[in-house]
Amino acid sequence: MDDPLLAVIVEEIQAHPEKRISFRRYMEQALYHPRWGYYRREGLKIGKRGDFYTSPHLGDVFGETMGGVISGMVSSFSPGCPWTLVEAGGGDGRLAGSILSSLEEGKRLPQSLWLVETSPFHRELQSERLRDAPVPVHWAEAVTEIPSDSPCILFSNELLDAFPVHRVTRKEGELLEIHVAWDEDRERLVECSRPLSHPSLAAYFRRLDWDLPEGWTAEVPLDALAWLEEVGEWLRNGYLITIDYGGTTEELSLPQRKDGTLRCYRNHQLHVDCYSHPGDSDLTSHVHFSALMDLGEVMGLQSLVYTTQTRFLQAAGILDRLAVAPADPFSPEARRNRAIRQLALAGGMGDSFRVLIQSKGVEVPVTGLKEELS
Numbered sequence: 001m002d003d004p005l006l007a008v009i010v011e012e013i014q015a016h017p018e019k020r021i022s023f024r025r026y027m028e029q030a031l032y033h034p035r036w037g038y039y040r041r042e043g044l045k046i047g048k049r050g051d052f053y054t055s056p057h058l059g060d061v062f063g064e065t066m067g068g069v070i071s072g073m074v075s076s077f078s079p080g081c082p083w084t085l086v087e088a089g090g091g092d093g094r095l096a097g098s099i100l101s102s103l104e105e106g107k108r109l110p111q112s113l114w115l116v117e118t119s120p121f122h123r124e125l126q127s128e129r130l131r132d133a134p135v136p137v138h139w140a141e142a143v144t145e146i147p148s149d150s151p152c153i154l155f156s157n158e159l160l161d162a163f164p165v166h167r168v169t170r171k172e173g174e175l176l177e178i179h180v181a182w183d184e185d186r187e188r189l190v191e192c193s194r195p196l197s198h199p200s201l202a203a204y205f206r207r208l209d210w211d212l213p214e215g216w217t218a219e220v221p222l223d224a225l226a227w228l229e230e231v232g233e234w235l236r237n238g239y240l241i242t243i244d245y246g247g248t249t250e251e252l253s254l255p256q257r258k259d260g261t262l263r264c265y266r267n268h269q270l271h272v273d274c275y276s277h278p279g280d281s282d283l284t285s286h287v288h289f290s291a292l293m294d295l296g297e298v299m300g301l302q303s304l305v306y307t308t309q310t311r312f313l314q315a316a317g318i319l320d321r322l323a324v325a326p327a328d329p330f331s332p333e334a335r336r337n338r339a340i341r342q343l344a345l346a347g348g349m350g351d352s353f354r355v356l357i358q359s360k361g362v363e364v365p366v367t368g369l370k371e372e373l374s
Contacts, residue, residue, distance in 0.1 A: 084113075158243070228295055
């Protein structure tokens with residue numbers, strides 16, 4: 001077998017007594033195998049030479065606007081109180097750099113920046129980009145390694161969509177879990193349905209009062225929820241900002257989502273064949289924000305804002321950053337204007353993304369937004 005990661009996966013399948021592995025395990029191997037997983041291989045994933053774009057790669061204006069919102073959050077802390085800025089899954093460090101520049105300009109710098117990053121390749125990119133940062137920069141494998149004795153603001157952009165998920169379907173009235181097997185005759189990976197591997201999968205649907213219709217498939221983000229639980233236990237005082245594509249239970253229950261939200265990206269092309277050449281494509285699913293808010297309440301995290309990125313950025317004043325239309329369409333001002341329109345006007349990429357802000361130990365609402373959001 002020429003594909004080394006496929007060979008590893010097939011070997012694991014064949015070693016299983018029932019010749020299968022859960023889809024969650026398959027996704028974990030495809031994305032995070034220590035040597036051949038998508039996020040462990042060297043090479044750019046984001047930007048023109050990568051497989052997809054994120055909001056920070058349209059220019060610094062996204063980070064500058066986020067910096068303004070974070071600056072408003074800092075005002076809820078005691079005057080002069082040192083605080084810590086944390087980014088989880090920071091990619092190449094571009095967003096953190098833009099936010100720090102904005103905070104430096106507004107004289108609201110944190111005492112330090114921590115980056116939660118497990119990829120050596122991305123750590124190297126972050127270190128290079130942030131080598132002249134105005135505050136000390138530290139790295140951690142998990143958020144629990146970061147001191148939380150001072151107020152903290154933790155943000156992530158397109159992090160949770162890359163966590164492995166279980167896939168559940170309903171057949172003949174019964175909830176079943178999708179597993180992955182190896183078809184010897186066709187020499188390819190195939191799906192099969194089996195009883196749920198853990199009681200928490202059924203409990204997930206009960207807690208959210210989500211009655212999955214017959215024949216539908218949905219992703220269950222137990223890994224992302226475990227991460228949120230860890231963050232909720234770690235955070236004593238501060239804010240958690242989650243930006244990602246996804247929706248509420250109602251939004252994920254629309255007919256167009258009946259097959260789930262699993263997607264693959266390679267060379268800026270969307271495809272749904274997640275079993276060919278594992279590790280060569282980004283593999284994602286939509287974030288279930290209702291589940292995040294529900295668990296957040298259990299962990300003492302108050303939901304302050306949930307809205308689209310478009311509406312959030314408009315409330316944060318991004319449209320005020322538009323320049324008078326320049327004569328040169330290739331000028332920096334023109335490029336910046338195009339980025340703002342793509343990020344924050346109806347029909348742009350901001351419509352697909354959601355923003356969730358949660359807090360703990362903070363008694364005042366988020367400031368720095370032009371209108372109240374809910």
